[in-house]
Amino acid sequence: MRDARAEVRRPIGLRLWLSGGWLSLLALAAIFAPLIAPHDPLAQDLFLGRLPPFWEDGTEPGYVLGTDSLGRDVLSRILYGARLALIVALVAGTLTCLIGATLGLVAGYYRGWCDRIISRFVDIWMAFPPVLFAILLIAVLGPGLISIIIAIVVIDWTRFARVIRAEAMSQGAMDYVASAQVAGRTQFGTMLTEILPNVLPTIVALLTLEMGIAVIVEAILSFVNLSISTDSPTWGGMIAEGRTSVHQAWWVLVFPLITLFLTVLSFSQLGEGLKDRFDPVLR
Amino acid sequence: MSYLQIKNLDVRLKGGGPILRRVSLDVTAGQVHGLVGESGAGKSMIGKAVLGTLPRALEITGGAIMLDGTDIGTLPPAERRKRIGATAALIPQDPLTALNPSKRIGPQITRRLVDILGWRRADAQARALELLDEVHIPDPTRVMRSYPHELSGGMRQRILIASAFAAEPKLIIADEPTTALDVTVQKQILRLIAEMQKRHGTALLFVTHDLGVVSKVCDSLSVLYAGKVVEDARMQRFFMSPIHAYSRALLAATPTYTDPKGSLMPVPDTVIDAVELEIAQHDVRAQA
Numbered sequence A: 001m002r003d004a005r006a007e008v009r010r011p012i013g014l015r016l017w018l019s020g021g022w023l024s025l026l027a028l029a030a031i032f033a034p035l036i037a038p039h040d041p042l043a044q045d046l047f048l049g050r051l052p053p054f055w056e057d058g059t060e061p062g063y064v065l066g067t068d069s070l071g072r073d074v075l076s077r078i079l080y081g082a083r084l085a086l087i088v089a090l091v092a093g094t095l096t097c098l099i100g101a102t103l104g105l106v107a108g109y110y111r112g113w114c115d116r117i118i119s120r121f122v123d124i125w126m127a128f129p130p131v132l133f134a135i136l137l138i139a140v141l142g143p144g145l146i147s148i149i150i151a152i153v154v155i156d157w158t159r160f161a162r163v164i165r166a167e168a169m170s171q172g173a174m175d176y177v178a179s180a181q182v183a184g185r186t187q188f189g190t191m192l193t194e195i196l197p198n199v200l201p202t203i204v205a206l207l208t209l210e211m212g213i214a215v216i217v218e219a220i221l222s223f224v225n226l227s228i229s230t231d232s233p234t235w236g237g238m239i240a241e242g243r244t245s246v247h248q249a250w251w252v253l254v255f256p257l258i259t260l261f262l263t264v265l266s267f268s269q270l271g272e273g274l275k276d277r278f279d280p281v282l283r
Numbered sequence B: 001m002s003y004l005q006i007k008n009l010d011v012r013l014k015g016g017g018p019i020l021r022r023v024s025l026d027v028t029a030g031q032v033h034g035l036v037g038e039s040g041a042g043k044s045m046i047g048k049a050v051l052g053t054l055p056r057a058l059e060i061t062g063g064a065i066m067l068d069g070t071d072i073g074t075l076p077p078a079e080r081r082k083r084i085g086a087t088a089a090l091i092p093q094d095p096l097t098a099l100n101p102s103k104r105i106g107p108q109i110t111r112r113l114v115d116i117l118g119w120r121r122a123d124a125q126a127r128a129l130e131l132l133d134e135v136h137i138p139d140p141t142r143v144m145r146s147y148p149h150e151l152s153g154g155m156r157q158r159i160l161i162a163s164a165f166a167a168e169p170k171l172i173i174a175d176e177p178t179t180a181l182d183v184t185v186q187k188q189i190l191r192l193i194a195e196m197q198k199r200h201g202t203a204l205l206f207v208t209h210d211l212g213v214v215s216k217v218c219d220s221l222s223v224l225y226a227g228k229v230v231e232d233a234r235m236q237r238f239f240m241s242p243i244h245a246y247s248r249a250l251l252a253a254t255p256t257y258t259d260p261k262g263s264l265m266p267v268p269d270t271v272i273d274a275v276e277l278e279i280a281q282h283d284v285r286a287q288a
Ligand SMILES: Nc1ncnc2c1ncn2[C@@H]1O[C@H](COP(=O)(O)OP(=O)(O)OP(=O)(O)O)[C@@H](O)[C@H]1O
Pocket: B013, B019, B037, B038, B039, B040, B041, B042, B043, B044, B045, B046, B055, B056, B057, B058, B209
């Protein structure tokens, strides 16, 4: 009678190990950047400009991934860049999730006028082209960390709202919700204790995906020079600078690009992995 | 003494047509009252109206629902929920969606005891174990710690039955409790419900579209057609001499074991037309 699935705990998959590992490494790098970065990420030394990475000829000891045209150490800049990337990912991702998921949950569970207002709002919101919207917003707010975070939240909450609304709606129609109400739960209590746990796996997957998206958006905005001021290194800024000298010094472009790619990929894979693990039906 | 008394209940689609029309029925203490009718007749909506779980698109526009002597329509919402939770319970149609997939079985059974009756958790736990044993679930301790997806449909329906009886409600509404199960399990579940009902002396409103089942379990029945009670009778009288044309057609359409082929007849259109006409006339009279 009892299903075999229950007995076999799925081991933490390779996917979770790799993505989690990379992100933990990155988090450590961000926290301890001042301790582990070999150089000051802003220190320029024109005599040390465009040093190649360590395996090529003409390197200087201590500059493992080479230097850019101003002689700044690429590795140190990537390590410091992780700080901004992760702050944006965590703060913007969490805020977007809180706002979007709450509105989606309320709309999907309560339905009625509540749903009509929120859904109309989402529809109108999604009619704006997102990147243009972001650039416009930052132009109004002025560049800076806070502006970027606000821009991401403002653009992306609709993603959460739509998906969570649909999930809450399908859960809300299930008999167990009615049973909870017959057992004396209020509507609000039912939403929190019955519906929310069942949409949580989806929220977690969306949240980590959103963190990856936040990293990309921050990079794009840095790329078009709308990000945080130039004296804190960002991956997007490095990519933008590296692009101009890609023929003379490819490493200035490629290393931050790889870092960005791995980070975004890890976030999305982490989300999928966690969803599978937390979903009681798939577990 | 009737534990459930519905008087002239009207339910409509908000901004639309009627779903239930002047429905009245009585479920007496310790009795099993059958509610039969074809799909879409409104059987489930009667149960939902009583339990206060009507879909949001529907609303009660008239009549009264008396639960254990109290008109629940007059109570403020919080009070009403408490009252319903303490006096009535549901055995649902589909055991697959009636348990929360992300919660363990234990708390889902004890919830009502703790939340509404204010039991201590340990007492509720002990009571739940006792009930699981009563519905013949092997290894109740382990089942209490399981998630719903780890159990078969029949097991889940047993759990839902245990859960419905947990707070010793006066009234239980069983909404087609065996439709979602396979035939071999259906019999066991039916027997279990009948057995539990007798032992606990609960009043049972038994919703089904199977007259064969009704004849085995029920003491009286109501026939619902298009949101209207067209016949309300004691069991014996109904099977001996159904009054209403629709009831007769329904009875004729029930397969009997002696002559399965010959008795499997569809309800003829002429009967349906006659019933529609009568309901229409009644509506005109009611409005006049
Ligand atoms: N959420 C809803 N919104 C609008 N109409 C509904 C809703 N739920 C049910 N109805 C309508 O109410 C009527 C009665 O439905 P109900 O579920 O009570 O039928 P039933 O007799 O229980 O049928 P079944 O045997 O299939 O369970 C149907 O005509 C249906 O169209």
